[in-house]
Amino acid sequence: MANHRKVYLEITNVCNLRCAFCPGTTRKPHSLSEEEFSILAGRVAPWAEYLYYHLMGEPTAHPLLPRFMEMAADLGMKSVITTNGTLLPGRGQAILSAKPHKVSISLHAFEANPPGMSFDSYIDGCLAFAANAANGGTIAVLRLWNRDGRAEGALHEKNEAILAALHRAFPGEWAVTRSGYRMRTGVFLEWGEKFDWPDPAGEILSDVGFCYGLRDQIGVLCDGTVVPCCLDHNGDIPLGNLFRQSLTEILSSPRARAIYEGFTAHRCTEELCRRCMRAGYYRETKN
Secondary structure (H helix, E strand, O other), X not given: OOOOOEEXXXXXXXXXXXXXXXXXXXXXXXXXXXXXXXXXHHHHHHHOOEEEOOOOOOHHHOOOHHHHHHHHHHOOOEEEEEEOOOOHHHHHHHHHHOOOOEEEEEHHHOOOOOEOEOHHHHHHHHHHHHHHHHHOXXXXXXXXXXXXXXXXXXXXXXXXXXXXXXXXHOOOOOEEOOOEEEEEOOEEEEEEOOOOOOOOOOOOOOOEOOOOEOOOEEEEOOOOEEEOOOOOOOOOOOOEEOOOOOHHHHHOOHHHHHHHHHHHOOEOOOHHHHOOHHHHHHHHHHO
């Protein structure tokens, strides 16, 4: 198997929010110690160009995140943070001091949570962080769902207000990109569609499909379990444990090989993959 440009190393499966779109996890709550992170990061470093810090959980809630990014840099990996943005006002400077390559902020997290957060303070905090990040050489990506308006049941009621705030913070003409806009040097707006996380008890969507899991990405849960991709939030496809095995051994296992070879032939070999709309997306767009 080729090296995996992206490794999702979950530093905590605990989150400070309860987003309506997030399935959460039934796994035991855990946050990596510095020793545990050192072991796991050291074992994925030969395989990874970019290190992400989540599958489940809110990485900025982990007090050792800046230290983890420094350790990852020493191992030759670029850090990418995906966050709901709520903790950036208090922790953003420490995060930026560790020089992440990119920080993606899911602005739709505000609308997907129970009342309690102030919209203005949330947006102002996220946009101020994005500007500071770009000033320091970190790419800042602001993400929103449902570009096309107000479809029933979608989480996008605040999109208009968020876009107005973005235009105030980043005035002038925005450059069109493949996935959205460049609002200024180093600050991007990206659009996405709400998706359903794969559920092993859900309806089978197709036996035919393709996925980049085990091709350019793998996931490592906070207990060391290696999974094929970032959507396996409960560890339903455990391939091995990185605390006890090498990544070479895990990825050479019969189950991992079957998944990889199956997707090469556009076949879903795992029950979870048969229920994943992302595999169907790749099937439709790559064939």
